[in-house]
Amino acid sequence: MQTDDLIGREREWAALARAVAATAGGRGGCVVLSGPPGIGKSHLAHRAARVAGRAGLIVAYRAAMEVDRTAPLFSLAGALAKADVPELAWLRGERPEQSTPERLGRVLDDLAADRPLLVIVDDAQWMDEFSVLAVRTLVPRLASSAVRWLFVRRPGTGGAAGDALDDLVTLGAEEIVVGPLAEADVERLCAECVGVPVDATVLAQADRCGGNPLWITSLLAGMRAEGQLAVVGGRATLRGGDVPTSFIGAAQQRLRGMPPEARLLLRAGSVFARPFRLGEAAALLAQSEESLWAFAEDDVTDGMLVPAGDAFAFEHDMLREVVYNTIPGPLRDGLHRKAAAVISASGGLPTEVADHLMKAGPATAADQAELLRTAAAGIAALAPGAAANLYLHAVGGFGPLDPRRAAFTAEAVPLLASAGRLDEARRHGEAAFRSGLDATTAARLCLGLAEACKHAGRNDEAVDYTSRGLSRGGVAPDVRARLCAVRAHALFYEGELSEADRAGAEAHTIGADPGAAVFGLTARSLVAAAQGRLADALAHARTAVALADDAGGEAVHRHPQIWLGSALTMVDRPDEAERVLRAGRAESTLLGTGWSGPLWHYYEAGLLAARGDLPDAIGTAAAGVELAEQQAVWQLTVPLLGTLIRLSLLRGDPAGARGYAEKMRERTRTGITAAPEDVLWPEALLAWQEDGPEPAVSHLRPLYQQIEDRPVLIGQDPGAAAVLVRIAIAAGRTELAEAVVRAARALAGRNPDLPSLAGAAAHAEGLLRGDVTLLREAVGRFRQGPRRLALAAALDDLAALDKKPGAAAEAAELREACGAAAVPRQRRNGSRTDLTPTELRVAAQVARGRRNREIAAELFVSPHTVDTHLRHIYAKLNINNRPALATWYTNHHVNT
Numbered sequence: 063m064q065t066d067d068l069i070g071r072e073r074e075w076a077a078l079a080r081a082v083a084a085t086a087g088g089r090g091g092c093v094v095l096s097g098p099p100g101i102g103k104s105h106l107a108h109r110a111a112r113v114a115g116r117a118g119l120i121v122a123y124r125a126a127m128e129v130d131r132t133a134p135l136f137s138l139a140g141a142l143a144k145a146d147v148p149e150l151a152w153l154r155g156e157r158p159e160q161s162t163p164e165r166l167g168r169v170l171d172d173l174a175a176d177r178p179l180l181v182i183v184d185d186a187q188w189m190d191e192f193s194v195l196a197v198r199t200l201v202p203r204l205a206s207s208a209v210r211w212l213f214v215r216r217p218g219t220g221g222a223a224g225d226a227l228d229d230l231v232t233l234g235a236e237e238i239v240v241g242p243l244a245e246a247d248v249e250r251l252c253a254e255c256v257g258v259p260v261d262a263t264v265l266a267q268a269d270r271c272g273g274n275p276l277w278i279t280s281l282l283a284g285m286r287a288e289g290q291l292a293v294v295g296g297r298a299t300l301r302g303g304d305v306p307t308s309f310i311g312a313a314q315q316r317l318r319g320m321p322p323e324a325r326l327l328l329r330a331g332s333v334f335a336r337p338f339r340l341g342e343a344a345a346l347l348a349q350s351e352e353s354l355w356a357f358a359e360d361d362v363t364d365g366m367l368v369p370a371g372d373a374f375a376f377e378h379d380m381l382r383e384v385v386y387n388t389i390p391g392p393l394r395d396g397l398h399r400k401a402a403a404v405i406s407a408s409g410g411l412p413t414e415v416a417d418h419l420m421k422a423g424p425a426t427a428a429d430q431a432e433l434l435r436t437a438a439a440g441i442a443a444l445a446p447g448a449a450a451n452l453y454l455h456a457v458g459g460f461g462p463l464d465p466r467r468a469a470f471t472a473e474a475v476p477l478l479a480s481a482g483r484l485d486e487a488r489r490h491g492e493a494a495f496r497s498g499l500d501a502t503t504a505a506r507l508c509l510g511l512a513e514a515c516k517h518a519g520r521n522d523e524a525v526d527y528t529s530r531g532l533s534r535g536g537v538a539p540d541v542r543a544r545l546c547a548v549r550a551h552a553l554f555y556e557g558e559l560s561e562a563d564r565a566g567a568e569a570h571t572i573g574a575d576p577g578a579a580v581f582g583l584t585a586r587s588l589v590a591a592a593q594g595r596l597a598d599a600l601a602h603a604r605t606a607v608a609l610a611d612d613a614g615g616e617a618v619h620r621h622p623q624i625w626l627g628s629a630l631t632m633v634d635r636p637d638e639a640e641r642v643l644r645a646g647r648a649e650s651t652l653l654g655t656g657w658s659g660p661l662w663h664y665y666e667a668g669l670l671a672a673r674g675d676l677p678d679a680i681g682t683a684a685a686g687v688e689l690a691e692q693q694a695v696w697q698l699t700v701p702l703l704g705t706l707i708r709l710s711l712l713r714g715d716p717a718g719a720r721g722y723a724e725k726m727r728e729r730t731r732t733g734i735t736a737a738p739e740d741v742l743w744p745e746a747l748l749a750w751q752e753d754g755p756e757p758a759v760s761h762l763r764p765l766y767q768q769i770e771d772r773p774v775l776i777g778q779d780p781g782a783a784a785v786l787v788r789i790a791i792a793a794g795r796t797e798l799a800e801a802v803v804r805a806a807r808a809l810a811g812r813n814p815d816l817p818s819l820a821g822a823a824a825h826a827e828g829l830l831r832g833d834v835t836l837l838r839e840a841v842g843r844f845r846q847g848p849r850r851l852a853l854a855a856a857l858d859d860l861a862a863l864d865k866k867p868g869a870a871a872e873a874a875e876l877r878e879a880c881g882a883a884a885v886p887r888q889r890r891n892g893s894r895t896d897l898t899p900t901e902l903r904v905a906a907q908v909a910r911g912r913r914n915r916e917i918a919a920e921l922f923v924s925p926h927t928v929d930t931h932l933r934h935i936y937a938k939l940n941i942n943n944r945p946a947l948a949t950w951y952t953n954h955h956v957n958t
Contacts, residue, residue: 680710
């Protein structure tokens with residue numbers, strides 16, 4: 063009884079129509095259509111799809127289903143596969159989970175460059191984990207492309223999908239809330255459904271439906287089915303009989319009017335929670351398919367079933383739920399077990415088999431437990447949370463003394479941890495430990511928990527779990543090596559440098575796992591850099607890269623080029639560092655190792671800052687934060703936010719620095735830890751500028767205390783030595799300044815081939831002593847290296863003591879060239895100087911018709927960084943699409 067008229071939905075449709083029109087004009091974006099079941103969301107989405115198709119847009123539409131939640135990428139890939147374009151046909155020809163967000167992003171960007179695209183996911187609250195991750199990544203990444211996302215959802219459902227959709231709205235997606243119909247619209251809808259105006263007796267019953275169109279139309283259908291409506295004087299009126307008081311009552315009334323065979327068919331179909339074939343329902347009922355043909359007719363099922371390709375679907379999922387809930391519990395469990403057997407016998411997805419087994423109650427049979435385990439293993443890499451649920455469901459069917467209980471739990475715990483459910487992982491892990499595990503299984507359990515804690519930024523807990531795993535005798539060598547490697551990195555971030563180095567060395571020397579050896583070597587590189595042994599840091603990183611290249615496999619996925627690029631930056635080889643980081647990032651894109659994306663951005667931002675390219679460094683770091691947030695790897699946002707605080711202060715943007723600092727504090731309050739140079743140093747710089755030297759010293763106390771043993775801050779930024787001295791002097795703490803000078807001198811002595819470190823030592827001591835000769839030496843040393851901002855700072859201090867205007871002028875020129883400023887520069891609305899040099903280069907590429915991926919290749923940055931630059935450009939120029947930017951650039955270029 064649906065109608066195509068927009069009864070009571072004119073406002074919502076106007077907003078959707080604007081979004082479709084904007085997409086047709088080349089503007090992308092995201093819309094979230096929210097409302098309770100039956101309120102008319104899907105009706106609006108279908109209308110948007112039809113209008114978009116007539117306007118020439120590519121339309122990809124699919125309703126997610128509850129069974130999607132255990133099938134990686136089915137929700138999103140299934141929608142895209144529905145688009146009638148050859149570029150997406152591959153999604154129908156291979157397992158969807160073999161796709162990656164990166165591959166999908168490239169294809170969608172290419173498609174949208176030629177023809178705008180509308181992607182609609184209905185019932186988006188049911189999206190699977192991997193689709194949620196892809197959505198978090200693709201929506202912002204394609205924000206500057208002509209791709210419009212429309213997610214239709216029931217609010218308040220929670221879970222990964224609900225959280226992701228809430229985050230999209232928070233980050234700027236348009237939310238259209240579909241509410242109850244007004245009284246006048248209820249009357250119009252009743253008249254439309256019945257065919258004539260209705261009187262007060264009918265409206266009184268319709269008013270009980272709370273303005274929900276589906277409930278109203280179902281109520282009217284029930285009345286008509288029972289012959290309770292009559293037309294008197296041109297108006298429909300209610301005759302006697304029991305009137306259903308709810309949607310459920312109306313649906314049940316419709317069921318009671320059907321033949322028993324039709325009710326059985328509907329019950330069997332409701333178990334599948336997706337469109338079902340008649341043969342599947344027949345198998346559940348132990349009948350022939352032919353015997354059900356007559357009962358699938360529209361007039362027999364009162365329109366509850368509608369054709370869906372070669373299958374049948376319920377008119378609305380709420381109707382399916384009503385039918386499903388009429389099945390008695392024991393019978394429902396039996397139907398789910400039979401459904402699992404039917405799907406398994408027909409070669410269906412193991413995940414769908416597992417979903418039915420989970421709904422059938424405890425998996426007491428051995429074959430059922432193994433089916434769950436098989437399904438879990440198949441999705442663990444892409445949907446660890448769903449896989450863990452399958453394992454735990456199997457565990458629920460085991461007795462307390464069943465030996466399988468501990469083994470299944472041990473397999474579930476690392477998956478829970480990987481899904482971010484650390485509290486659950488610890489609880490189940492401790493239960494498994496108490497039940498008694500063999501040494502290797504217990505060690506693997508500790509390894510999974512340690513890796514998850516490490517990736518969550520809980521390094522102290524990671525150290526504890528590696529200690530427990532390594533304390534057991536008889537641990538397999540490969541597991542021991544991996545425990546040592548994780549331990550090395552966690553100890554480094556806990557400040558235990560010597561212990562971290564020993565653990566990294568053991569991971570390497572065990573030799574049983576190349577991936578662990580590579581990871582251990584990268585930890586040793588970090589330790590050596592922190593201790594000021596920069597040649598060793600470089601050597602360990604080079605060894606790790608060579609080992610990964612030789613071994614391949616998991617070792618390559620560790621991406622040791624990240625740490626090699628960092629070491630090369632510290633030894634003032636920026637060109638080589640850039641080549642290494644660029645090649646490594648390209649490799650990670652090919653491998654689909656998205657976890658490494660924020661790290662590439664962090665170290666690339668550090669390289670750009672070392673060169674004195676502050677605008678690009680900020681753009682890269684900001685893109686890294688966005689990428690980490692999209693992937694929900696919150697621990698990697700902390701060092702990136704610390705970088706943004708420092709760079710914003712150098713750019714003369716204290717307000718921006720304060721905003722980044724508050725975000726960083728939000729993360730660290732959750733228990734995330736990071737290196738003190740990434741947290742305490744930026745906090746101190748902000749405090750120094752806003753509150754004076756004493757609060758800055760309070761932040762820096764641990765760094766001052768460790769500076770002689772851990773001079774990594776000076777190694778990363780030689781200009782930091784003079785800043786540390788300056789803060790200490792201003793606070794009247796000359797003993798702290800003396801410690802910095804000693805540390806800088808020792809660091810320069812350990813690395814005599816690096817003029818920047820010699821310059822740092824001379825600058826720090828010259829500032830402390832007021833020695834012009836040392837400051838001149840610092841200037842001379844810095845001129846031999848690439849650190850332009852460090853040179854500018856030394857020139858400023860030399861000018862203050864030597865009273866030579868040339869030094870100050872040169873320092874000002876250097877700061878200007880680097881994009882640094884002592885005070886914020888005034889922005890002129892719409893002028894060329896609003897855009898940084900890189901933003902101007904991006905604008906030029908857009909004007910030439912280049913796509914994000916092509917621009918990224920041209921400028922040697924990531925596509926995500928290009929998208930960040932574009933959004934900054936749009937905000938500065940008050941425009942919102944590529945054609946407008948191309949027009950602006952063309953006009954600007956002609957005029958200038």
